[in-house]
Every structure is written in C-alpha cells, then in structure tokens.
Amino acid sequence: MSGPLPPNEPVSTVKCVVWDLDNTLWKGTLLEGDDVVVDDLIRETIVGLDSRGILQAVSSKNDHDPAWQRLEELGVAEYFVLAKIGWGPKSTSVREIADELKFAHHTVAFIDDQPAERAEVQFHLPQVRCYPAESATELLTLPEFTPATVTADSRRRRQMYQANVRRESEQESFGGPSEEFLLSLDLEMEISRATASDLSRMEELTLRTSQMNATGVHYSDADLRALLDDARHEILAVTMSDRFGSHGAVGVALVETGPAVWHLKLLATSCRVVSFGAGATVLNWLVNEAATAGAHLVADFRPTTRNRIMEVAYRFAGFTDELCTCLAELPPDSGQTQRLHITPAPRPAPGTLRLTAVPLAAA
C-alpha cells in the first residue's frame, strides 16, 4: 500500500493520518442530504490513534462550514489538528498538511474510499501511504500505526500541537518586542531529578532533538537507567508550561558532580522551546549551582552539522576553551569531544520565566 521509502530508511511509524469524510470517516454523503454518522469502530480507531500520539487531519471535498459543523456535532472535531475541506485536489491538501506539521511524506497516511482520490495522491506524493476505507478499522492492528513506545508526552501530542497553534497565532498578532511577549506567556520551567518513569521520554527527547543535543552523543534509555542510582550522576528532567498549557518534557541534562569539578555530559533541549531561551536558562542555572558548590564546570561538546545553535548558547553563557587544572580530574575524552570550561560565579535568576529547580549544590 505504501509508496517507496527513501533508501536505508527503516519502516517508520505514521505520524499523521489524513481522513476523507464521506463514506470513509462517516457513513453517507453529507451534501446529498444523508444523516451521516460515525461508526463505533471508526470512533474507537480515532481515539486509539490519538492516544498513541498519532496526529489526525481531514482532507474532504465538501463545503467547509457544514462539514466542520457536522464533525463538531459528532463529537470528533477536537481530534483533528488540521482540516482541508474544499474543492481542490487532495494531493494539494495532503501536501499542505505534511508541510504545516513539518512531517516527511513517508510518515503521513491517507485514507479514502475513492480509488481515484488515492491514485491522485499516490501519483503526486508517492511516499504518502494510502489506504482504502475498508482498512480504517484495522489501522490500530498495523505495525506502522503502533509506535514502539507511547509516553505521557506522545499521548498529549495533539493537545500540545493545538496549544502551539494558539500560541503562534497570538505571537503573530503581538506587536511588542520579544521579551514583552515572553513575559506575557507566563512561562514556567521546572528542573527536577528524573525518575525511572521519565527515562523513556528523556531518550525520546535526545533522539528527537539532534539540533539541540550539545554532545551529539545518544544516551539510550538503558544508559540513563544504569546511572539513575549512581550517587555522582544527576539526570535532570526539564519541563515547561505557559498559560496555553504544558510543553511537556523539553530538556534533559546529565551531570557528574565531584568536589572540585562538575562534568556536564549531556544537554539536549527541544527545538520547540529554543525561542523561549530554554537552553540558556538551564546553563545559567547549572553555572549558579556549581558556583554555590564551589566547583568548576566542564561541558562536553561535539560539534555536529545540526547543533551550532547549542555552541552559541554555551559561548553566550561564558564557557571557553581555556585550559584549567581541573580538566585533569576528568576521565580522558574520546578525542571527538571538546571540553568547554567555566569558573562559575553566581548568576541572577532568569528574567522572563519562573524557574523551580531541585537544589543540586545542597545534595
């Protein structure tokens, strides 16, 4: 059913299902006056996909307002993050949905009862996976709709996406400077010790955030789990929220603390919160904690093609290449990693968000 995948790409999980309406999502044809209804099995499929963190959208040839109103009456409208309801080609709406979500075509599925519509989408978007309407109630049993792990954040992915849309539309309409805008968001950040149940979403985060992973090193769930009970290692989970809702887990840090030097081995933050200064806030907080403990702070940094923005964050926070005697206390590096150093001094609390953080220095 699916189109050709890019070479060497494993069969990946579908990230968004695009539904046709007439005789696919609901029984009947709205414009022909049918009293269209959603079958219970279809409803269970919609709710099931949503709980697995798979986004859903609509592509339908209909008049927009009555079709959307009917989705609301049927109690399913909230499950769709985007709806392209009109008279253009379906390949255009599926492409727009993929673009707006920033999803690769091979992670998008399209389901429609009309063979001609599936063929039209397949012709223009050969990587989109097309399914006939009869497959709708089987989707939850197929491997491509079954993510390996479902975390608390993936279950909330749709709500987080919808909150982000509201946030961005407000940002567009806000004419003030960005610091004023940030203050208007009521941003809150919490830095806490990660628990065992946090670890799989921490791993998901380091996989998803290659752009903002300062070490370019992947720590697996098992790697992090092994360090959970190690008294010298601190695994820190960063979560953020604002007045629109939660951003979920947005960062992870791994620090080995010693009496003379603290070693920051991993820092990854989600690109969703870059504009909120999340990386800089975490770094400044760590510098302040190390200053309180009287320890120097050394960060592993391996430049990759994608994490340049993280190097900027380190330099801006005051890290340098200076050679300090404390470096001799650390195990030798792999040769691919730079060691950025700072002799910490106390830092003021962040100005644009409320920070609640576990006191590391007192530990």
Ligand SMILES: [Zn+2]
């Ligand atoms: Zn030093």
